[in-house]
Amino acid sequence: MAVENGSADEAAAVTVTVTGARTVAPAKNRCTLATFDLPYITFYYNQKLLLYRAAPDFPDAVARMTAALADALRVFYPLAGRIRQDDGGALAVEGDEGAEVFEAEAQGVAVDDLAGGDCSDEAEKVLQHLVPYTGVMNLEGLRRPLLAVQFTKLKDGLAVGCAFNHAVLDGTSTWHFMSSWAELCRGVPLSLQPIHDRSLSRSVRVRLELPASAEAHEKTDPNGPKKALVARVFSFPEPTVARIKAAANAALPPGAKPFSTFQSLGAHIWRAVSRARGLGPADITAFAVFADCRARLDPPLPPAYFGNLIQAVFTGVPAGMLLGGPPELPAGLLQKAIDEHDAAAVTRRLEEYEAAPKLFHYSDAGPNCVAVGSSPRFRVYDVDFGFGRPERVRSGGNNKFDGMVYLYPGRGGDGGIDVELALQPEPMQRLEKDDDFFLRQAAA
Template identity: 30%
Template sequence: MSSETVKHVSECFIKPKYEVQEAEQPYYLAPMDLAMLNFHYIQKGLLFMKPSHINDQEFSTSKLLQSLKESLSLALVHFYPLAGQLSTCISKTRHECLVFVDCNKGPGARFIYATLDMYMSEIMAPVDAPLVVQSFFDHDRAINHDGHKRPLLSVQVTELKDGVFIGCSMNHVLIDGTSYWHFWKIWSEIHRANGKQLLVSRLPNHKRWFPDGYGPAIPLPFTHPNEFLSRYEVGQLRERIFHFSQESIARLKSKANKESNTNNISSFQSLSALVWRSIVRANCLSEDQITNCRFATNNRQRLDPPLPLEYVGNCVTAMITTTTAGELLGHNLGWAASLLHQSVVNHSDKIVHKFIDGWLQSPFVYRPGKMFDPYSVMMGSSPRFDMYGNEFGLGKAVAV
C-alpha cells in the first residue's frame, strides 16, 4: 500500500468568474492575521464514494471536474482575496514592512486533478493514517508566508478506484476555521445550484476589523523575512484518527457533568478533558509538571460589539487552561472538564483585547516551535463546523 503514489494528471488556475471592484484595492491584514505568517496552510478534505450515476446520468470524471471548476470560479467572486497573492512593501525610512494581499497578483487559485490506484477502504481502515494522504494536498509543509509565491488557495481532486477526495489548501493568514468552512459552504451551494439563479445563504463579510485608532495598514517591525520566519518540522510522526460514536460522546458528557455536579459542561469540553488526561497519563509526567490544554477559540461573538459570523479572516486566539499533571490525574474527568469549561466562560472581550493591545505594543509573528511545550495539548478545529453539509453531487461525504 505504501508503494502507491498520487499521480498528478492535470492542473489549471481559476480566477473569479466576474471582476470584483474591491479587488483593485490592497486587502489589508489585521493583527490576528499577521501573527499567523509562520503557521501552515489549513488543509482539510472530504472523501466521497464514487457514484455510478449523477442526476440520472452515468458518472463522468470530466463532467465533475468541469462543474467543480465553474462553481469554484463563482465562489471566488465572493472570496476574491483567495485568488491573489501576498505582497510585502518595505519602508525606506523605518525598520518595518507592510504585508498585505494583492488580489490581482498571481494566476489565481490552483486546481489539480490527480489519481490514486487505491480503494477508499485502504485509506480509512488502517490503524495509522497512510502517508499517501499527505499527497492529497498541494501545500503539505508550506507555511503561510509562502503565499508570496504560492497560490493562497489550491484545490486538489484525487480520484480513487471507488471514491473521490476533494482537498482544499487555504492560506491561514487570510482565513481561520470559521472562514474556511464558510468558503466550502458557499462553493457547495453554488455547485448544487448547477448554474441556476442562487441566493447565497450567508455572504462573506470582508470589512476588515481593526482596533480603534489602528488600521487599515498595520506594519510589522521587520525589514527581512529572516527576522521572523520559522519553519517548524518534527520529523515523521504516526498519525492516528479516533472515532467516537454519538452514544459514547453522550455517556462521556453525562459522566463529566455528574462528577462536576452541573449541567453546563459541553460534549467538546468532556472529550477534550478525556484526551488531555489520556495524553498526560501516557507520557508518565512527574506530578509537579505544568501542563496546559489550549483551545483555538473563535472570538467573533466574544468581542463587544461582536463581529458578524460571516467575518472573513482570523478571529482566533488560544485559550489556555493550566494545571499540574498530578492535579489533572489525581482528580476525575469532571474536574478536568470543569476547568476547561471555566476557561471558556472567562474568555471575554476583555481577554481578547488584552491580547490585541499587547500585540499592538510589540507586534510579533507566532513561532510554532517555541509556542508549544511538549507537556501540553492543543485542540484545533471545532465540532460546530458543518463539514458534512458540503455536497457536490456525490452524496454526503463518508469521511473528513
C-alpha cells in the first residue's frame, strides 16, 4: 500500500507498512438517566404554554423558531433522543431522532381571551388544545419524541405549546432550555451552556421493571380515576405578597429565622384550600413541594446541570391545627421540612429508591394534599423569541391533580406572583369567594 507521508528518499530508507484503515465516526449521543430521573417515568409529559401578542408573519415566525429549535437540540441533545432500556434494566437517552413539531390555527381566539385574569371555563378548554401530548405518559418516551412543540396561530398572536418528557428534565432545566432556544432565535450567544454529565448527581445503575404499557400502569392507580378539576390563575400583586409574608413573620421571637416568601405564601394557600375543602378538625392534610436539590448536594451542582434534580418534600398536620392556629404554624412546618432536607436527607431518599425502585402515580402526593411545582424564580417572561415577552405563561393539564399548584412570577416583574391552582369544582367555588384568601378585608 502506498504511503503518503514523507519524501521518496525517506520512503526508500525506512519501510512503513500500513496494516489497516477505517473511518471513525463520532459516538452517538447517550445520556444515562440518574436516580433523580427515574421516579418520573410513570408521570406525564410536562406541558407549558406561552402566549405572544402580535407576532410577525406566522409562517416566517414558525420557520425562524423551528430553525432555532434545531440548533437548540444540538446543544440540549437529550431532548432529541429516545429513552432506551438496556439488558440490565437501566434507562438511558440515546439517538438524535428529533422533536415533534405541530402547526395549528385558532383564528377566532384572541390572546386576551386566554391571557386575561378572568379566564373562562371555555377558554380553559381551548388552552388545553394548544399544548401537545395531553395524557401521554413519560413511559411513552421509549417510542415517542421526548419534546413536542405546537405553534398555533391566534387571531392576534401566537401560542407556543411545549411538552417535555419529565423523566429527562425538571423545571429548572425546562426554562434553561426555553431561554436558550429563544436566545438562539434572536441570534445571540447562549448565556449558559448545559452540563450533561448526570453521573455528577448520581452514578448508581438502577434496574427498573417497567409496566407493559401506560394503560396497564394507570389501572393500578390506588387513587382511582382522575377527578373532574377546575383550574384557575390567581394573581397576587407585590403588596399582597408582602402582607402575607409580614403576617407569617409578625409573631416570631427576636433572632428567629424569618419565613421566606415561598413559605409564607405556601402556608397561606394551604390554609385557604383546606378551608375551601371543608375539612374536619381531625382530617390530615399534607403539603408537598418539589424542591430543587442542586444546591443541597455535597458538593453542590450549578443551575446548568441538565436533568432532574428535584425531590418531593412533605409535611402534614390535622386540619383543625392548621386552620385554628396562627399563620406562623404552617409556615414553620414548611420551613422545618425544607431546612431538614439537606444533603444527607437527599442521599437517604436516593438510597431508599435504589434499594426498592417504585413506579409512582402522579397523584401519590398524600391525603387532602396541596403540592407546589414550578417556582416564581423561573424567569418565564424573559423567553423572547424576537417578538416580545409572552403575555401569559400557563401549564397544561398533565400531572394536575386535586390541589396541584404552579407558581409563576407576575408578568410585571415587580415581585407579584401568579398562583395556578387545580381543585375540584365545589371547593374552587368556595375559594373564589374567600375574602381571607385574597386579603380583601385587609385591603379595604
